[in-house]
Amino acid sequence: MMRAAIAGLGRWGRAIVAASQGCNELRFVAAVEPDLNGARAFCAEHNIGLTDQLQDILSDKTIDAVFIVTPHSLHREQVLACAAAGKHVFCEKPLALKVEDARAMFAACRAANVKLAVGHNRRFWPSMIALRDTVLSGELGTLLHVEGHNSNENSKAVLAGWRLSATESPGGGLTGSGLHILDSMVAMLGRVSSVQALLATQRQEAPQLDTATAILKFASGMSGTLSTIRMTPYYWRVHVFGTDASAEVLGETSMILRKSGQAPIHREFPTTNTLRAEIDAFAAQCTARASYPVNEDEVTNTLAAFEGILASMRNGTAVEIK
Template sequence: MINAAIVGLGGWARVLVNSVQGKSDKIRFTAGMTRTVSKAADYAAEKGFPLSDDYAEILADPAIDAVVLSTPHSQHAEQIVQASAAGKHVFVEKPFTLTKVSAEESVAAADAAGVVLALGHNRRFMPSWTELKNRIDSGSLGTIMHVETNMSGLGALSFQTGGWRADRAESPAGGM
């Protein structure tokens, strides 16, 4: 059983916790960290884990095997490097980091520490993607020479002013 800490307790973090807490024999959340403990205290109590507002405290806890980062994207690179140095496995939500250099540094830190670094991507288990993978694996499509996709939608029209998707500091590449 992997004992994990959820770091960040906004809406998506709660989806992640709800998807496994009390349902999985592979992972459970045994701690949480948020800058706003008062906003998440009732939720954490309901899910059965203590809260902290100190990331270093989470990383220093020998009972925690991994961290799940559901934090602002501008924090990911630093948090990954720190968790890796502490010997914690890392699952991070997308976007991974904000620059190629910080992504490379994050991967290098995890590699050097010998920890698993995983990136959340919510489309890989969709039926269309699994069917495509099955066809590629079977060889029925022949040798793949080039792939181009368009995953667009009307979502950008509803970005809220002040939300991370509309904030160039948090999402410098827009929808990329």
């Protein structure tokens, strides 16, 4: 069994630890968290050692892997340190805010012969797996357009901290929520070649009111739109349109297939613990039993488009993605 440590015991870090309970492949044995007092009870409950220094777990030869759930600007330094220490790395999305940093992280892990996985839990939704399989099967015909929307009410609950920083989470809700949609689009449809984007802000102080919208052109010739709102009831939608059919996902477990002259076909899938699925997939990658379903090209292509969207928001013009 792999022995793992987690850096960052905020809401999401704790959710990852909780999801690992009962896992036969990996067990959390240590945590790094600056707020020692706030983390002691949780670590005691889960029988996890606690420190406020990353170096303490990097120097522990019994620890095989590190999960990084920290502010985005820390990811590059921490991933490189883990690679240098010979630790496999699972890093929450976004891996980086700049594609050049992501490339440096993958290169460092390759050089150190350790694995690097990026947490995109929506990839593990049964509905999104079915959508990608449907797109890749050719059932939709020639692909023409994709629409994606991911919004939530997190801005009502998150009123302080680094997640509200325009430096750590630029683009309004793009970094926290919209990036899930962008990742799913790139995974299914390939590289984005150009973008035109708008960030409309009505209130900058918490709770923040803003909307992020992007028009995308893919290298394949397809078009797309992406939207995310930080304060509205939760909503998820990814809809791919082709010449023969369209397929739409409106949540974690359902997909609607539409074909000319036919009634819509509703497909339902069983629920799954997506965080546990990520952990299992990471463990399988580290032990060379299977490749991780979010690959390096997809991560770097998504971040290149992400950077392009942010640039377009700043300058108000279309941006070509190199």
